[in-house]
Amino acid sequence: MPDSHTHLDFVGGDPGGQIEAAAAVGVDRLVQVGVDVDTSRWSVELAEQHASVVAAVALHPNDAPRQADLDEALRQIEALAAHPRVRAVGETGLDYFRTGEDGRAAQEESFRAHIAIAKRYNLTLMIHDRDAHADVLRVLDEEGPPERVMMHCFSGDREFALDCVKRGFLLSFAGTVTFANARAVREAATVTPLESMLVETDAPFLTPTPYRGRPNAPYLIPLTVRALADLTGADLAEVCTAISANAERLFGPWSP
C-alpha cells in the first residue's frame, strides 16, 4: 500500500525509522511532499536516498503569498521538478481558510504557474483545496488540467466527488474518513469508484481514529484503508490492489 501524501520532515525524528515502520505494516511506498523551496529540496534528497520514496515539489498555497520573490521561488521549484525522483507538482491549489483576501491573487498566480510546470514535465498535479472547491475547478478549467490530477486530502461532498471523478481526477482520502462526524467526506468516498481512489496520511496531521491525539505517520495508513473498504463495501484486498495500481499510474514506478 502506498501513502500518496506525507510530510516526514514535519513528523520529525529519523525519517528512515518512519519508512521502516511503515514498510513493516505493508506501507511500502511513500510520496514525500514539499511545501516551499527548502522542504521541496529536502523531499528530493530523501527520495534519492530511499527506493521506496518519490517526491512532490511545490509552494503550498498558504506559502505562496509569503514569498519575498514569488517568481524566483517558482523558478527553483521548476528546477527541482526536472529531477527524476520528482513525480508530482504539489501541494499547490487554493486555501481560503488560512489565506485571506489580500493573499489570494498571489495564491492563484502560483497555482496557475504550478499547473504549467506539471504540464511541461508531464508530472501529476497534486492539489490542496481548502474551502475553495469552485475556484479550484474554475482555474483548472481555464488553464486546462494536466493529464493526471490528484485531489489531496479530499474534503468535498458527494457532488464535488462526482464532479472530480467526471473530470478524470483521482481523490486521495486521508484519516478524515475515519472520523464519525465527517459525514460529507465519508459519503464522498462511497460514490468514488475504486479506480479513482488513493489513500494518504498527510502526516503528521489528520491522525485516523482511534489514535487521534498522537502524531500521524505512514504506518497508520491501514486504519484509513479499512475505513474505505467499510464505506465502499468493497473487499479489503480489492481496495488495496486498486489503490496500489492507481498510485503506480500516478507516481510510479518507485524502484528504478
Ligand code: NI
Ligand atoms: Ni500536506
